[in-house]
Amino acid sequence: MIARGTWSFCTDRPLVVSFELTYSCTADCQHCDKGGIKPEPAGLLRAADYQRLRSELKPIMVQLSGGEPLLRKDLADVVRAVKEPNGLPYTILVTNGRLLTKEKYLELRALGVNQFSISLDFPDPRHDEFRRSPGLYKHLSHLVPSLAEHGYDDVALNTAITRDNLPALLEIYERAKEWGVNLSYSAYTPLRTGCMDHYIGSAEDLNLLRRTLDQLLALKAGNGRIANSPWTLSGIHDFFREGSVPGCKAGRRFLVVTPTGGLRACSMFEQTYQSHQEILEKWVPQNKCGGCYVSIRSYLDASYWTLLKDNISSRVLARHGHAAEC
Numbered sequence: 001m002i003a004r005g006t007w008s009f010c011t012d013r014p015l016v017v018s019f020e021l022t023y024s025c026t027a028d029c030q031h032c033d034k035g036g037i038k039p040e041p042a043g044l045l046r047a048a049d050y051q052r053l054r055s056e057l058k059p060i061m062v063q064l065s066g067g068e069p070l071l072r073k074d075l076a077d078v079v080r081a082v083k084e085p086n087g088l089p090y091t092i093l094v095t096n097g098r099l100l101t102k103e104k105y106l107e108l109r110a111l112g113v114n115q116f117s118i119s120l121d122f123p124d125p126r127h128d129e130f131r132r133s134p135g136l137y138k139h140l141s142h143l144v145p146s147l148a149e150h151g152y153d154d155v156a157l158n159t160a161i162t163r164d165n166l167p168a169l170l171e172i173y174e175r176a177k178e179w180g181v182n183l184s185y186s187a188y189t190p191l192r193t194g195c196m197d198h199y200i201g202s203a204e205d206l207n208l209l210r211r212t213l214d215q216l217l218a219l220k221a222g223n224g225r226i227a228n229s230p231w232t233l234s235g236i237h238d239f240f241r242e243g244s245v246p247g248c249k250a251g252r253r254f255l256v257v258t259p260t261g262g263l264r265a266c267s268m269f270e271q272t273y274q275s276h277q278e279i280l281e282k283w284v285p286q287n288k289c290g291g292c293y294v295s296i297r298s299y300l301d302a303s304y305w306t307l308l309k310d311n312i313s314s315r316v317l318a319r320h321g322h323a324a325e326c
Helices: 002-011 047-057 075-082 102-111 126-131 136-148 166-179 203-223 230-242 276-282 295-300 304-320
Strands: 016-020 061-065 090-095 115-119 155-161 182-187 254-257
Touching (some): 047 075, 102 115
Parallel strands (some): 016 254
């Protein structure tokens, strides 16, 4: 990964590519624009298309997302297609977990999925209401601990911080710890829906966010269960306070492939391109957006040396386990 990442930095290749496998989702989340089941469009990419795109773009990391990627009946073939014989790219499946089972988990990790990122907005059945998916929390409360029992340490909860779940962030951390999995926080952005109801903006909420993030930083130092780097976790408060974070590297360090093969610099914008070179020439020079601080964007804003240090540190933690917590 370090060798490929260094090469990517030097040649302006994307470090991360997000393959959106479907426009449909089994949930209809309040903070997302990709909810509900939709008719499958003509020209949906197949496994061979993903193999070609992986070969052309050569990312060190791939996200398989959607919509809900587990709706794809050929998901196993897609995973095979994006993996190289050397094990790259590092592959993350992003799912709401509704269709995930222990059997599917074991099958996909055997094929090369390195991390299973499961969304969790609340540490209790409020999650169902927010996702408009009855019974989802109960399913996750049984499934996630059972996956963790296998001991592979490749399951991570993903929580988008909103005004709604701000008071529950520490409890979400406790739930991740109880279930034996890691946890990654990101910041809600209104770019998807145009809705400011979930945005953190008041002085009172910002103060609570600052105190909570300080507590999470202390917890991270104590046991390592929180996946965010300290500087990305701290930056969440700055994003909500300022309403923007400049310096976005969309299109250069990461990009998105739509289910029908269009290339986008960012999933928040609908402009599609035919090649990464076209994105570099047309999108990147004009990109002044700072309207999100989602995990990929916040992490890839870092310098080469910071990313190298974080990569090595995370490998050391993974190798030695979470000794402080045990």
